[in-house]
Amino acid sequence: MNFWRIFFVGGLIAYRGLFNWIRPSMYIPTMLGSPLFQLIFFTKLGQFARAQSADFYIVGNSVQVAAMASIYGMAMAIANERSFGTLGPLLASPANRAAVFLGRGLPVLANGLFVSTFTFLAGALFLGFRPELATLPALAAVVVVTTASCTSFGMMLGSIGLRAKDYMFAANLTYFLMLLFCGVNIPIAVLPGWMSAISRCLPLTHGIAAARQVANGATLGDVSGLVWTELGIGPVYAVGAFVLFRVLERESRRSAVLDAY
Amino acid sequence: MSSQLLRIARLFRAGFVINGKMLATSTFFMLIAVVQPVIFATIAFYMFRSGGRAGTLLYASLGAGMMGVWSTTLFASGGMIQWQRWQGTLELGVASPVSLPLIYLPFCVANSFTGAYALGATLLWGRLLFGVPLQLAHPWAFVLALPTVVISLSLLGLLLASTFVLYRNANAMSNLLEYPVWIASGLVFSTSILPGWSHPFSWVLPPYWGILALRHAAFGGNAWTPIGMALLLGGVSVVLATFTLRWFEHLARARATLALT
Numbered sequence: 001m002n003f004w005r006i007f008f009v010g011g012l013i014a015y016r017g018l019f020n021w022i023r024p025s026m027y028i029p030t031m032l033g034s035p036l037f038q039l040i041f042f043t044k045l046g047q048f049a050r051a052q053s054a055d056f057y058i059v060g061n062s063v064q065v066a067a068m069a070s071i072y073g074m075a076m077a078i079a080n081e082r083s084f085g086t087l088g089p090l091l092a093s094p095a096n097r098a099a100v101f102l103g104r105g106l107p108v109l110a111n112g113l114f115v116s117t118f119t120f121l122a123g124a125l126f127l128g129f130r131p132e133l134a135t136l137p138a139l140a141a142v143v144v145v146t147t148a149s150c151t152s153f154g155m156m157l158g159s160i161g162l163r164a165k166d167y168m169f170a171a172n173l174t175y176f177l178m179l180l181f182c183g184v185n186i187p188i189a190v191l192p193g194w195m196s197a198i199s200r201c202l203p204l205t206h207g208i209a210a211a212r213q214v215a216n217g218a219t220l221g222d223v224s225g226l227v228w229t230e231l232g233i234g235p236v237y238a239v240g241a242f243v244l245f246r247v248l249e250r251e252s253r254r255s256a257v258l259d260a261y
Numbered sequence: 262m263s264s265q266l267l268r269i270a271r272l273f274r275a276g277f278v279i280n281g282k283m284l285a286t287s288t289f290f291m292l293i294a295v296v297q298p299v300i301f302a303t304i305a306f307y308m309f310r311s312g313g314r315a316g317t318l319l320y321a322s323l324g325a326g327m328m329g330v331w332s333t334t335l336f337a338s339g340g341m342i343q344w345q346r347w348q349g350t351l352e353l354g355v356a357s358p359v360s361l362p363l364i365y366l367p368f369c370v371a372n373s374f375t376g377a378y379a380l381g382a383t384l385l386w387g388r389l390l391f392g393v394p395l396q397l398a399h400p401w402a403f404v405l406a407l408p409t410v411v412i413s414l415s416l417l418g419l420l421l422a423s424t425f426v427l428y429r430n431a432n433a434m435s436n437l438l439e440y441p442v443w444i445a446s447g448l449v450f451s452t453s454i455l456p457g458w459s460h461p462f463s464w465v466l467p468p469y470w471g472i473l474a475l476r477h478a479a480f481g482g483n484a485w486t487p488i489g490m491a492l493l494l495g496g497v498s499v500v501l502a503t504f505t506l507r508w509f510e511h512l513a514r515a516r517a518t519l520a521l522t
Contacts, residue, residue, distance in 0.1 A: 025430050026430045026432075029436055029437035030433050033437040037439075037441050037444065041443055041444050044444060044450055044454060044455070045308060045450050047450075047454055048449075048454055049305075049309045049311075049313075049314050049317070050313035051308045051309070168289070172292055172297075176300045179300070180304050185304055185308060186304060186308060186311065190310070
């Protein structure tokens with residue numbers, strides 16, 4: 001019972017306190033405005049380059065913008081404990097670390113889904129995205145899986161942020177690299193071998209590929225391989241992030257650098 | 262008169278050097294001015310390469326470089342007064358006998374000058390990785406266009422600095438305005454693919470004329486009109502910024518809110 005209370009209530013309170021962009025004056029321009037214009041920018045660039053259809057960019061970017069919520073949100077929800085000076089009291093508490101750590105992912109996941117849905121709707125409204133209505137449940141399922149794996153990846157960055165001086169640099173860099181590596185705007189087949197090898201280990205890549213096929217009429221069964229791979233990537237990063245969190249916690253205690261910059 | 266000019270020149274040099282040093286040690290601005298443009302240039306290269314539009318790699322290099330100049334100007338100049346406030350140096354600037362625009366102009370020039378790294382980075386990146394030749398139709402016009410672009414964006418930066426200060430979350434405005442100006446200025450695609458109603462917005466943006474000047478100098482065409490327009494809009498920006506900075510100073514003194522965030 002205590003585990004779930006920390007997981008749900010603690011996660012929500014921590015998210016509200018630590019996610020810097022939660023106020024409307026910050027949230028609307030950053031979490032809604034920026035994804036909207038990112039979508040328009042890459043769709044227009046694709047149109048000018050005569051590379052792919054508009055739907056290719058709409059689906060790719062609408063799924064990828066969930067990473068904005070997942071990467072930045074998760075990084076802030078963990079690493080800001082250190083920036084705000086609350087890491088010491090948190091780690092001195094007897095609370096279950098898994099509940100503390102994983103509970104923060106749930107609001108991040110919900111936010112990622114909201115941002116992604118908003119961007120899909122913007123694609124429909126401004127850029128003529130018209131998937132079959134019957135494909136929407138499958139598309140939603142793929143987006144949920146992809147956002148969850150992105151959130152796990154964000155946890156990894158958050159854990160690193162417990163020790164690294166400038167975690168926002170890592171978050172910004174990761175977000176931009178995802179645009180390049182994850183097949184958001186470039187088909188993976190066009191990338192050199194080493195880049196496509198990296199892209200297959202990242203969240204988003206398989207989810208975006210599955211979402212594109214589903215938007216074109218494929219069923220969940222048709223893309224089950226891609227969805228299962230995306231589903232498998234999430235826990236790998238989540239476990240890696242949690243192990244890193246515990247290791248860094250132990251190291252910080254041992255070398256007395258918990259809040260040191 | 263000459264001693265007055267000498268004092269202004271000394272002031273300009275001091276502001277330029279100190280802000281240039283601060284930006285050079287900021288990982289965030291190095292990311293914005295060097296890493297981000299290179300990533301966007303790579304995305305644009307692959308999109309153009311996979312598309313049907315030939316001979317556009319230098320076009321992409323120049324555009325991605327200009328994206329970096331704009332981003333650096335936007336984030337550095339847009340948030341400049343807010344940062345001065347956080348650092349506790351705003352009062353010193355306002356209390357000094359020199360007028361505010363004269364104090365902050367060299368800061369803005371340093372911001373855009375740092376942004377110009379982006380152009381060097383993307384041209385070098387394109388040459389080394391993608392073999393993009395830097396063959397310029399009008400080399401002298403290009404050499405003149407480059408500082409013109411930097412100066413006109415600096416002057417626009419002063420206007421951003423003086424208006425964003427009225428908005429509590431200047432960084433949110435910066436996040437919001439990055440993509441729209443890339444789009445409206447047609448930095449990596451022609452504005453002819455945008456709807457007609459958006460064209461007047463493009464015409465009042467110095468980056469629109471700046472990229473036209475660079476493109477015409479590189480590929481052939483009349484570079485002088487865009488260079489003149491960029492300078493004209495820069496001049497308009499500095500006149501507006503002088504008024505808005507005076508207004509900001511008056512309000513801040515009258516309400517005693519200068520140091521309040």
